[in-house]
Amino acid sequence: NAGVTQTPKFQVLKTGQSMTLQCAQDMNHNSMYWYRQDPGMGLRLIYYSASEGTTDKGEVPNGYNVSRLNKREFSLRLESAAPSQTSVYFCASRGTGSYNEQFFGPGTRLTVL
Amino acid sequence: AQSVTQLGSHVSVSEGALVLLRCNYSSSVPPYLFWYVQYPNQGLQLLLKYTTGATLVKGINGFEAEFKKSETSFHLTKPSAHMSDAAEYFCAMRPNTGNQFYFGTGTSLTVIP
Numbered sequence: 001n002a003g004v005t006q007t008p009k010f011q012v013l014k015t016g017q018s019m020t021l022q023c024a025q026d027m028n029h030n031s032m033y034w035y036r037q038d039p040g041m042g043l044r045l046i047y048y049s050a051s052e053g054t055t056d057k058g059e060v061p062n063g064y065n066v067s068r069l070n071k072r073e074f075s076l077r078l079e080s081a082a083p084s085q086t087s088v089y090f091c092a093s094r095g096t097g098s099y100n101e102q103f104f105g106p107g108t109r110l111t112v113l
Numbered sequence: 114a115q116s117v118t119q120l121g122s123h124v125s126v127s128e129g130a131l132v133l134l135r136c137n138y139s140s141s142v143p144p145y146l147f148w149y150v151q152y153p154n155q156g157l158q159l160l161l162k163y164t165t166g167a168t169l170v171k172g173i174n175g176f177e178a179e180f181k182k183s184e185t186s187f188h189l190t191k192p193s194a195h196m197s198d199a200a201e202y203f204c205a206m207r208p209n210t211g212n213q214f215y216f217g218t219g220t221s222l223t224v225i226p
Contacts, residue, residue, distance in 0.1 A: 004156075031212050040122065042203060042218040043157075050212045058213065090156055094212070099164045101147055102205075102214060104156035 001026055004105035006091050012111045013081045021076040021108050023091030031094040032074035033102065034058075034066060036087040043090065049074055081112045115140050117204050119217035127225045132191040134220045136178075136204030139185065144206040146187045148178055151201040151219075160202070163187060174198070199224045 007022045025032065030051045035043040035058075045058030047066040055066050063085060065077045074093075078085060088109050092102040120135040138144060145164075149157040161172025168180045174197075178189045187204060204217040 033214070035216075040218060043216040045213060048212060092157075099145060099162060101159045101162055102157075104149075104158070106156045107154075 003027065004091055004093055004103050006089075006105035006108050008108060009106065010109050012113065013078075014113050015082060017081050017112075018077065018079050019081065019110075020078075021089055021091075021110075022073070023075065023105060024073045025091075025093040025103070026072065027093060027095065027103065028071070029093035029095045029103075030071070031096075032068065033092040033094070034064075034074070034076045035090045035092065036060065036085075037090060037107075038087050046076065046089075081110075083112045086110060086112045115144070115206065115208050115215050117206050117215050117217040119202075119204050119220050121220055122218065123221045123223070125223040125225060126194045128196060129193050132176075132189070132194045132198065132222065134189040134202050134204075134222065136187045136189065136217060137185055138187065138204075138206045140206065140208055142209050143180075143182055144208050146178075146180065147205045147207075147214075148172065148176070148187070148189050149203045149205060151203065153200075157203060160189070194222075194224045196224050196226065198222060 004025045033048040034046040049055045049068040052071045091105040094102045116139045118137045147162045148160040151157045163180045207214045
């Protein structure tokens with residue numbers, strides 16, 4: 001099992017460019033999440049999807065859109081990148097069950113110039 | 114409002130010394146609680162999680178955490194630090210209802226030889 005995979009690992013964008021971060025999990029999990037990690041701020045939730053076909057905003061959704069393409073895949077799109085979106089982005093998934101933890105991908109390091 | 118507070122963004126201990134990383138949560142009902150570890154340039158890995166029953170939880174790599182409802186705390190300990198324990202540690206909670214997780218801002222552990 002690969003677990004949670006993310007592509008790309010690194011990306012440099014210019015202000016105003018768009019891109020999509022891809023995430024896939026092979027654990028048959030219902031819930032998937034997108035976080036950003038910035039120094040001193042921990043992980044902040046951007047969007048999450050409790051199940052296929054549903055998405056909800058998290059703490060910092062502005063400037064992002066998401067698509068739950070199917071049960072396996074959950075993508076994050078930046079329509080017009082800004083320097084404030086320079087961050088490390090993590091995707092996570094979680095199975096059904098009260099005590100179930102999240103499983104994280106390796107992250108995408110994004111720089112917006 | 115639900116939140117997680119980690120006291121001390123940086124903790125330094127000598128190799129072989131006790132490790133104590135503090136975590137307090139804010140929730141009207143005891144939530145589900147987790148500790149994650151992040152090594153440089155990697156995603157987060159589960160160290161341990163609290164489930165109902167015993168208040169002392171054992172995790173991987175010799176780490177333990179004690180749930181204290183009266184103090185709304187879930188502090189992480191390890192009796193003897195090893196150089197390989199140097200990493201970032203995150204405390205997280207998930208409320209009794211819903212799918213969102215709330216993360217602390219993290220504690221960076223340095224182990225001095």
